[in-house]
Amino acid sequence: MxxxxxxxxxxxxxxxxxxxxxxxxxxxxxxNPEIFEEELDLVFNNTWVFVGHESExxxxxxxxxxxxxxxxVILSRDRKMVLHVLQNRCxxxxxxxxxxxxxxxxxxxCPYHGWGYGLDGSLRALPKPEEYDGVFDKSEMPLESLRVxxxxxxxxATFNNDIxxxxxxxxxAKKWIDLFxxxxxxxxxxxxxEHRFNFPGxxxxxxxxxxxxxxxxxxxxxxxxxxxxxxxxIFDFLDGEGFVEDxxxxxxxxxxxxxxxxxxxxxxxxxxxxxxxxxxxxxxxxKSENEVKKLVRAAHGTGFxxxxxxxxxxxxxxxxxxxxxxxxxxxxxxxxxxxDGAPDAFNHKRMRLHEHFQGPMGFGTPDDGEAWERxxxxxxxxxxxxxxxxxxxxxxxTSEDGNPQGAVCSETGMRGxxxxxxxxxxxxxxx
Amino acid sequence: xxxNTQLLAQVTEFIxxxxxxxxxxxxxxxxxxxxxxxxxxxxxxxNETDYLNTxxxxxxxxxxxxxxxxxxxxxxxxxAISVGSTVRMVSRVRILEAGDDLxxxxxxxxxxxxxxxxxxxxxxxxxxxxxxxxxxxxxxxKVVKLLHADGFLRTVSFIF
Numbered sequence: 096m097x098x099x100x101x102x103x104x105x106x107x108x109x110x111x112x113x114x115x116x117x118x119x120x121x122x123x124x125x126x127n128p129e130i131f132e133e134e135l136d137l138v139f140n141n142t143w144v145f146v147g148h149e150s151e152x153x154x155x156x157x158x159x160x161x162x163x164x165x166x167x168v169i170l171s172r173d174r175k176m177v178l179h180v181l182q183n184r185c186x187x188x189x190x191x192x193x194x195x196x197x198x199x200x201x202x203x204x205c206p207y208h209g210w211g212y213g214l215d216g217s218l219r220a221l222p223k224p225e226e227y228d229g230v231f232d233k234s235e236m237p238l239e240s241l242r243v244x245x246x247x248x249x250x251x252a253t254f255n256n257d258i259x260x261x262x263x264x265x266x267x268a269k270k271w272i273d274l275f276x277x278x279x280x281x282x283x284x285x286x287x288x289e290h291r292f293n294f295p296g297x298x299x300x301x302x303x304x305x306x307x308x309x310x311x312x313x314x315x316x317x318x319x320x321x322x323x324x325x326x327x328x329i330f331d332f333l334d335g336e337g338f339v340e341d342x343x344x345x346x347x348x349x350x351x352x353x354x355x356x357x358x359x360x361x362x363x364x365x366x367x368x369x370x371x372x373x374x375x376x377x378x379x380x381x382k383s384e385n386e387v388k389k390l391v392r393a394a395h396g397t398g399f400x401x402x403x404x405x406x407x408x409x410x411x412x413x414x415x416x417x418x419x420x421x422x423x424x425x426x427x428x429x430x431x432x433x434x435d436g437a438p439d440a441f442n443h444k445r446m447r448l449h450e451h452f453q454g455p456m457g458f459g460t461p462d463d464g465e466a467w468e469r470x471x472x473x474x475x476x477x478x479x480x481x482x483x484x485x486x487x488x489x490x491x492x493t494s495e496d497g498n499p500q501g502a503v504c505s506e507t508g509m510r511g512x513x514x515x516x517x518x519x520x521x522x523x524x525x526x
Numbered sequence: 527x528x529x530n531t532q533l534l535a536q537v538t539e540f541i542x543x544x545x546x547x548x549x550x551x552x553x554x555x556x557x558x559x560x561x562x563x564x565x566x567x568x569x570x571x572x573n574e575t576d577y578l579n580t581x582x583x584x585x586x587x588x589x590x591x592x593x594x595x596x597x598x599x600x601x602x603x604x605x606a607i608s609v610g611s612t613v614r615m616v617s618r619v620r621i622l623e624a625g626d627d628l629x630x631x632x633x634x635x636x637x638x639x640x641x642x643x644x645x646x647x648x649x650x651x652x653x654x655x656x657x658x659x660x661x662x663x664x665x666x667x668k669v670v671k672l673l674h675a676d677g678f679l680r681t682v683s684f685i686f
Contacts, residue, residue: 321593
């Protein structure tokens with residue numbers, strides 16, 4: 096009983112470390128291992144967590160493995176094309192039944208004693224079943240499945256059967272997901288591959304970063320220097336008309352390049368010189384001038400980062416997925432996107448642009464990683480202290496959708512995420 | 527056509543020279559080792575050979591190589607400034623194809639990086655496509671197949 100009381104207190108203590116009024120959080124939230132354990136339970140086991148995109152499991156029998164917090168799961172598509180998210184744990188003695196990153200299969204077979212499960216998780220066969228006569232029936236031992244729902248091809252799962260439907264949870268973010276998915280250039284958005292890296296720091300450091308425009312010209316100076324002048328001008332957005340909007344439930348959008356919010360607008364504009372090679376390649380593939388304009392405009396992605404609490408961001412042209420490994424270690428996937436059936440020239444360009452900035456060898460990520468590592472390290476200085484997320488707090492306005500909105504380099508989105516975090520960690524009281 | 531021993535010695539010398547340039551951050555000299563059409567590739571999928579049609583960790587043509595070097599040298603990148611030394615060991619050099627126009631070789635490489643006081647190790651198979659020219663061998667393609675290419679890597683602010 097005393098252990099239960101302790102656990103309850105830790106969730107509440109963490110909630111108290113978020114000072115919404117003043118826009119600051121205790122630095123201990125990055126480094127306290129007990130708080131981390133509570134976050135896995137109170138946050139990751141109690142909300143919708145992104146597990147993949149439908150294009151990663153395109154056919155009956157397709158699967159990919161993923162994690163929800165520290166728990167391994169499998170996203171699979173059964174013969175009737177229904178999606179399942181299954182715990183990757185044999186019901187017999189607990190071994191994982193699938194270690195591949197992705198693939199196609201008819202069944203998941205445990206390597207230990209040969210129990211075989213269908214794509215929907217049902218236990219189909221096991222060696223020498225007669226020894227279980229009168230013990231249990233096969234129908235009682237499927238791989239445990241999670242609640243799963245999708246929006247615009249993005250698949251989310253949750254361990255909590257009582258929370259709101261996914262679309263209610265996404266709420267104000269749905270409008271921005273719809274806009275994000277226009278970057279297929281007229282083709283359905285498809286995953287083209289992914290980069291994977293980790294950094295020695297807490298997951299919330301990454302959560303904050305996706306909605307942090309303030310760091311861009313500083314940390315990414317060397318990336319901007321590598322661009323042509325016209326593109327570099329586009330990335331000089333801190334004095335522009337962009338904004339950060341708190342969309343509720345911890346979600347936020349940071350619009351850096353307002354003219355690239357709707358990729359299907361302004362298609363009558365001439366093709367900029369720097370895209371002429373891509374435009375010509377598309378014409379060479381037989382595309383009409385209208386299609387060429389649409390594809391060229393979509394090729395570089397949207398002008399905004401949409402941060403979805405707690406683990407995925409629709410970040411300009413790709414998905415950024417985070418996974419908390421331990422209090423001081425986080426794994427990140429940068430998932431490259433293109434168009435399903437789109438011209439090769441378009442998808443090739445998308446991959447080359449992704450390689451330029453993203454991933455462990457991109458021109459952007461290593462500098463982000465260095466800054467985050469320093470945050471984790473520096474946060475150990477002093478016995479107590481605050482992390483400030485109060486930038487732009489006194490200059491908020493109300494957006495056309497009725498949400499709090501601040502300047503593009505404000506920390507409005509971080510405050511939104513921490514407000515949701517506080518709410519979820521405080522739920523320990525009700526348990 | 528040289529004897530295999532001569533060619534192996536020449537290729538091994540070239541690979542050792544390139545490794546030494548990179549460990550000592552002589553990036554401008556490294557750039558001069560390439561043909562104009564050369565590609566520096568670090569794949570994510572070790573079974574893939576159609577690199578243009580696949581997402582890689584790096585796929586650098588001449589422009590991207592020049593920009594990558596500029597990023598490492600111009601003092602603007604916080605990760606490049608704080609990167610420690612690298613020491614790479616190269617061995618097991620084998621000639622796979624010895625044509626008059628192109629020589630293809632493969633070797634084992636382990637790169638050790640000291641990063642914020644911690645040792646990080648990258649074992650890899652490296653495949654070289656080399657072009658014999660009047661000025662000696664030039665790099666036509668270099669593919670670095672990291673043993674943990676599909677795992678979660680640390681960020682990289684040097685050249686493999």
